[in-house]
Amino acid sequence: MHNLMILGAGGHGRTLCEMARLLGYTDIVFLDDNASPIHDTNKLIIGKISELQLHIKKASHVAIGIGNNKLREQLYQQIISLGIHPVTLIHPFAFISPSATIAEGSVVLAGAVVGANARLGAGTIVNSHSTVDHDSTLGDFVHLGVGVHLAGGAVIGKSAFLQAGTVGGYNAIVHDYSVCPAGTIL
Numbered sequence: 001m002h003n004l005m006i007l008g009a010g011g012h013g014r015t016l017c018e019m020a021r022l023l024g025y026t027d028i029v030f031l032d033d034n035a036s037p038i039h040d041t042n043k044l045i046i047g048k049i050s051e052l053q054l055h056i057k058k059a060s061h062v063a064i065g066i067g068n069n070k071l072r073e074q075l076y077q078q079i080i081s082l083g084i085h086p087v088t089l090i091h092p093f094a095f096i097s098p099s100a101t102i103a104e105g106s107v108v109l110a111g112a113v114v115g116a117n118a119r120l121g122a123g124t125i126v127n128s129h130s131t132v133d134h135d136s137t138l139g140d141f142v143h144l145g146v147g148v149h150l151a152g153g154a155v156i157g158k159s160a161f162l163q164a165g166t167v168g169g170y171n172a173i174v175h176d177y178s179v180c181p182a183g184t185i186l
Contacts, residue, residue, distance in 0.1 A: 002027045004087070005059035007049050007075055010034075012125075013065025016107060017044075019091050020063065030065070031055055052078060061087045064105060064123065069159040073141045076105055076123045086123070094126075103140070115152070127164075139176065154186075 004025040006013045009032035017028050031049045047055045052075075056062070062084055066072045079086055086105035090096060094112040103122040108114060111129040118132045121140035126132060130148040138144070139158035150156070150168040157176035168174070168186035180186070 002029045002046075002059040004028045004061045004063060005046075005055065006030050006063045006065040007052070008032055008065035009045055010065070010067075012067040015109065016063050016065045016089060019089055019107075019109065022092055023089065025061070029059065049075070053082065056082055056084060063087050063089055063107070067125065067143060069141045069143050069161055072123050072125075072143075073159065076141070097134075121158070145182070 004020050006016050009030040013030060020028055030045045031047050031052060032045050033048045033050055062079055064072050064075050064086055066075060076086060088102055088104055088106050090108045091110040093110045094108045096114045097116045099116045100114045100118045102120045105123040106120050108126045109128045112126045113131045115132060115134040117135045119137045121138055123141045124138050125143045127144050127146045129146060130144045132138060132150050134152040136150050136152060136154040138156045141159040142156050143161045145162060145164035147164055148162045148166045150172065151170040153171040154168045156174045157178065159176060160174045160178045162180045163182040165182050166180045166184045172186040174180060
């Protein structure tokens, strides 16, 4: 049995693979419906995501390596319906306040900071060098791109996508399913 299966072998999935190795996972495989252009990842693809039910019992842990919020939510719901709970992965070079709450299936990448009393919903992505300051809330399946910075008290709605370099001031609000283009100032 493998100790981690990542759904998706694209850029985000490969990033999770490298992070998982830093966290001590040693036997990592992928499911992906498309062949990856990265040769060393191809040998780790054991099947297709569309065949998830055939492969789900082949690993002790599952992570969702899909950046697309809608697809990530669909896979999350499918995994839950199979009685599996996706792992939360936090890079060893991220800082998470002891009072922060991070729901299952979320990922926090290198250099990210999650402040005091911040709350991250299920399946969220806090990308490299992003900040979720004190008392902020990210809804389920939110995706913060690289270098997103949210000041205290920000509220980011379900499945919102804040692209690279988005900056939100104190108590900023982003509605459910919103997309903030790169460099947006809230």
